[in-house]
Amino acid sequence: MVAPLSAWPWENFGRFKYLLYGPFLAKVVRSRFQEDGPEDSNWCLHILIICALRGLIHQLWSSYSNMLFLKRNRRIVHQGVDFKQIDMEWDWDNFIILQALIASIACYIFPFLENLPLWNTKGFIALLTLHMAVSEPLYYWMHRCFHGNHLFTHYHYLHHSSPVPQPFTAGNATLLEHLVLTGIIGIPILGASLMGYGSISMIYAYVLIFDFLRCLGHCNVEVVPYQIFETIPFLRYLIYTPTYHSLHHQDMRTNFCLFMPLFDSFWKTLNGKSWELHKKISSNLGKSARVPDFVFLAHVVDVSAALHAPFVFRSFAAMPFSTNLLLIPLWPGTLSVVLMMWAWSKTFVYSFYQLRGRLHQTWVVPRCGFQYFLPFASEGINKHIEQAILRADKLGVKVISLAALNKNEALNGGGTLFVNNHPNLKVRVVHGNTLTAAVILNDLPKDVEEVFLTGATSKLGRAIALYLCRRRVRVLMLTTSGERFQKVQKEAPMDCQSNLVQVTKHQAARNCKTWIVGKWITPRQQSWAPRGTHFHQFVVPPILPIRRDCIYSDLAAMRLPDDVQELGCCEYTMERGVVHACHAGGVVHLLEGWTHHEVGAIDVDRIDLVWDSALKHGIRPVSSTKAKTSQ
Known part of the structure; x- marks a missing residue:
């Protein structure tokens, strides 16, 4: 049975919960179009503005705390935020709706709130006094009560269920807790107003600073320099730090204060490690940062996909990427940031997860997909990829895997350029295409006799053609270059070369129902495929x-093992826990402990070996087929 006041009244509303703001908006709109609009419309407008600003504060803090490329060296809890925590904190903003509704009720009970002046200096003095004298000790004791057996089991457990403190964790609590917190926030505001010192600016300032400090304590990044406390020792009792609050989540018998450790010190619940740990993290400057064993070197696909980064919208990144009309207004700003990162020209840490006790990170080259096709940009792009490889080598990374365009054959020969330029690399450079080829091949019907292959002379196309011809499958290789075709054909055993057939037009496959697409084809070119054709693709x-x-298959992908930890974002359009096959290929390379570079042409003889190794480690193929039935 659910405890009273533990569930939110609108928890089953989904996105429709935001309709609860509707009456506020309706009153504001009505007042703008009617002279005799509601008298409390200004108050409703202020409530909406404050709610929007509160949401923005939490979002900005969340973005900051997840910018691993800026603050990974000052993280307090090095564990990553996984999908379970993200889902649990999905409705973190329920308290903003609750307090908006309570504020509207307070407006009716205390009509004088509608006529507050814009500014009153005495109000800020009264507010600060009431906060320190009433709200801080009241919160301290209420917080301790919530750590009692009954209240913790039925209410406060939810807040402590998040293993990694995040700004959104601050709002993730039960209804009863936020009712109490609303009272704690309201006492100074209402008290100062009843004294006749209230003002609109006072309400804005107190509510927004209150949220700012709550997010500060939960941000999991130490941002307060320890030198401040060494210069002014007593200041450490007046304002807490992210380290201080994180200790409460590690040892729930200590550090109960709201914002002022003074009350923990007074009532003997101050964690003895607070100042020492704060100084250690604040001054460490990354000396204890974890070195990844594996790095997947990705790139930005396009401007819209850049919004899928975990440090932009965490909830959006936790779902497979899809075009969202609500994000269109952010496109210009995103383009500006992408261009700034292009100018900054540094590879940055995007995300990470743990597998088999080994840290796997994704680094991103600050280049958009279209830039890879600009002739003058190739040298600069290769320079950034090379710098990332050398950085990984210096850190002690064991394997670095190149994503999609970062291993383009025309750009760097599938990674061969870097291996040749630096023959003494300790880090293994892997393009992962061997596993990509294996995924495509194992998705084909076992009894297939003929396939049509576009992009037939590319790195992947060549390997697929040679593999299939050895298994007596007839391969129609679409290419206009007889020289390239003959080069691939000569690599096949003599008794299998007749299974490779050069074709120059899509019409040649009008009777073939298995198409492997390695070069983009237009809708008109698709029309030559017979009814029931299965399009496999690596384009x-x-x-x-x-x-x-x-039938259309998605790009080759693999599902990571069930024991993967700290994974909290989807890889582009892939489902949760699913990565591109080239990414998984690098993971297999690490887990197997292979010491060779996997660059350049694919070794056809290793396709089955890599596939079997992936399955052995629990990396499973994804059934990603999308059937389109005739209407």
Whole structure:
């Protein structure tokens, strides 16, 4: 049975909970179009503005705390935020709706709140006094009460269920807790107003600073320099730090204060490690930062996909990427940031997870997909990739895997350029395409006799063609270059070369129902495929699934083992826990402890070996087929 006041009244509303702001908005709109609009419309407008600013404060703090490329060296809890915590904190903003509704009720009970002046200096003095004398000790004792057996089990457990403190964790609590917190916030505001010292600016300042400090304590990044406390020792009792509050989540018998450790010190609940740990983290400057065993070197696909980064919108990044109309207004700002990062020209840490006790990180080259196709940009792009590889080598990374365009054959020969330039690299450079080829090949029907292959002379196309011809499958290789075709054909065993057939037009595959697409094809070119054709693909971007009478497979992907930890974002359009096959190929390389570089041409003889190794480590193929039935 659910404890009273533990669940939110609108917890089953989903996104429709935001309709609760509707009456406020309606009153504001009505007042703008009617002279005799509601008298409390200004108050409703202030409530809406404050709610928007509170949400913005939490979002900005969340973005900051998840910018691993800026603050990973000052993280307090080095564990990552996983999908479970993100889902648990999905409705973190319930308290903002609650307090908006309570504020509207307070407006009716205390009508004088509607006519407060813009500024009153005495109000700030009264507010600060009431906060220190009433709100701080009241919160301290209420917080301690919530750590009693009954209240903690039925109410406060939710807040402490988050293993990694985050700004959104500050709002993740039960209804009863936020009712209490609302009273604690309201006492100074209402008290100062009843004294006749209230003002609009006082309410704005107190509520927003209150949220700012709550987010500060939960941000999991130490931002307060220890030198301040050494210069003014007593200041450490007047304002807490992220380290101070994180200790409460580690040892729940200590550090109960709201913002002022003075009360923990007075009532003997101050954690003895507070100042020492704060100084250690604040002055460490990354000396204890974890070195990853594996790095996946990704790149930005396009400007819209850049919004899928975990430090932008955590909830958006936790779901497979899709175009969202609500994000369109952010496009200009995102483009500016992308260009700034291009100018900054430094690879940054994007995300990380743990697998088998080894740290896996994703680094991103600050380049958008379209930039890879600019002839004058190739040298600069290779320079950034090379710098990332050398950085990984210096850190002691064991394997670095190159994503999609970072291993483009025309750009750097599938990574060969870097290995040749630096023959003494300790880090293993891997393009991961061997596993990509294995995923595509194992997705084909076992009894397939003929396939049509576009991009036939590319790195992947060559390997797929040679593998299939050895298994007596007839491969129609689409290429206009007889020289390239003959080069691939000569690599096949003599008795298998006849299974490779050069074709120059898509019409040649009008009777073939298995298409492997390695070069983008237009809707018109797709029309030559017979009804029921299965389109397998390794082309970026994927082809448009326009045929309802055909089947389209997604890009080759693999699901990580069930014991993966700290994974909290999706890899582009992939589902949770699913990564591109080239990413998984690098993981297999690490887990197997292979010491060779996997660059350049794919070794066809290793395709089955890599596939079997992936399955052995629990990395499973993804059934990503999308069937389009004829209407």
